[in-house]
Amino acid sequence: MTLNILQAVAGLDWTSIQRSLDEQGYARIPDLLSQAACNAIIGTYEEEGSFRKTIDMARYRFGIGEYKYYRDPLPEVIQQLREALYPELARTANRWLEQLGKPPAYPQGLADFLAQCHQAGQSRPTPLILRYEAGGYNCLHQDLYGDVSFPFQTVVALNQREADYTGGDFLLVEQRPRAQSRGHVIALNQGDGLIFPTRHRPVLGTRGYYTATLRHGVSTIASGTRYSLGVIFHDAQ
Ligand SMILES: O=C(O)CCC(=O)C(=O)O
Ligand SMILES: [Fe+2]
Numbered sequence: 001m002t003l004n005i006l007q008a009v010a011g012l013d014w015t016s017i018q019r020s021l022d023e024q025g026y027a028r029i030p031d032l033l034s035q036a037a038c039n040a041i042i043g044t045y046e047e048e049g050s051f052r053k054t055i056d057m058a059r060y061r062f063g064i065g066e067y068k069y070y071r072d073p074l075p076e077v078i079q080q081l082r083e084a085l086y087p088e089l090a091r092t093a094n095r096w097l098e099q100l101g102k103p104p105a106y107p108q109g110l111a112d113f114l115a116q117c118h119q120a121g122q123s124r125p126t127p128l129i130l131r132y133e134a135g136g137y138n139c140l141h142q143d144l145y146g147d148v149s150f151p152f153q154t155v156v157a158l159n160q161r162e163a164d165y166t167g168g169d170f171l172l173v174e175q176r177p178r179a180q181s182r183g184h185v186i187a188l189n190q191g192d193g194l195i196f197p198t199r200h201r202p203v204l205g206t207r208g209y210y211t212a213t214l215r216h217g218v219s220t221i222a223s224g225t226r227y228s229l230g231v232i233f234h235d236a237q
Contacts, residue, residue, distance in 0.1 A: 005077065009084035017195070018092055021152075025201045025214065026172060026186070032193030037077055038158045042227050044075060045129055052124065063139045063217070065132035067230075070125055078127050081154070081231050086110040089152045089195065089233075096151065099202045099209045106150070110233065113150065117235040122146040126232040129158070132168060133225050138218035140173055142199050145236030153198050155216075157188035158227035164190075165224030172196055175213040176203065185219070198232075 012029060020027035033041075044050045045068070052071035057063045070078060087108055094104035107113050117123065122145060132138070143153060155170065172184040188194060196216060202209040218226075 005080035006084045009081075009088075014088050017088070021092055021195065024184075025174060025203075025212070026184070026194060026196040028186070028188070029193035029195065030189070031191050032081075033077070033156055033158075033191045035190060038156070038191050041075070041077065041129065041229055042158050044070075045131060045227070050075065057136075057138070061139070062141065063132075063137045065130060065136040065138060065218075067128045067130040069128045069236075072125050074125055074127055078229070078231065081156075082127065082233060083110045085154055085195070085231070086113065086150075086233055089150070093151045096202050100211065113233065114235060117146070117148045120146060120148045122148055122235045122237050124236045126230075126234065126236050128230045128232070130228045130230065131225060132165075132218065132221045134165075134221050134223050136168075136218075136226070137220040140171065140215035140217040142215055143230070143232050144199065145232075145234060148234050149198055150233035151198050151200065152195055153233065154193050154195050154231040155188075156193045156229040156231070157190055158229055159225070160190040161187060161226075165221050165226040167220050167222030168226040169219045170194060171217045171219055173215050173217075174201075175215070177210060177212075 017027040050070055051068040053069045055067050057065045090106040093106045097104055126145060170186040170188055174182045186194060197214045200211050200213055203212045
């Protein structure tokens with residue numbers, strides 16, 4: 001799906017993706033990137049000039065592993081993914097606001113949304129590549145980088161579970177007000193994308209919609225090396 005990501009993303013079954021987002025809070029996009037595209041992105045990992053910052057997760061007690069934030073200009077595939085996924089997700093984001101009785105807040109295009117980020121002092125790019133070795137994991141967290149945030153983000157599995165690594169499943173935990181938390185374990189194959197909420201989602205209860213809080217992470221990698229690509233839409237301070 002890499003050659004023309006804009007066209008390919010436009011051709012996805014957005015009705016069923018939106019239904020999945022509404023019902024589950026997340027949506028899987030099988031084969032969002034080809035194997036060749038995934039391998040090319042993994043290939044950027046050692047190109048230090050591509051990144052603005054490297055984080056040793058243990059140092060901040062975020063988990064065990066390493067990630068790197070790409071610098072501007074982003075690699076073309078990542079830029080295209082960010083631009084192509086944004087408009088449909090902005091529609092869903094505005095619909096979710098409406099369900100909670102709030103006015104729409106997200107412009108139709110990524111450029112206008114990023115202009116809002118920049119005005120708020122958030123102008124450093126947030127797309128990142130993550131690498132975990134055996135024993136690595138990613139603690140449950142939210143990716144917020146200032147006052148402005150986009151309610152969805154995307155992760156793409158860059159290598160193959162069971163072949164390149166074992167363990168290391170994506171985790172999504174939903175915390176409902178005055179109730180126990182619910183966990184989802186989402187196993188992604190190489191190239192699969194996953195759209196999930198950054199912070200919150202509306203859930204339909206008996207008395208209308210209420211807000212659930214979400215956190216995501218990765219379970220412990222049992223063997224091998226796991227790579228993933230995080231596409232976050234808001235920029236960072
Ligand atoms: O490695 C993963 O699958 C999750 C990475 C992550 O936390 C993110 O993309 O925001
Ligand atoms: Fe994250």
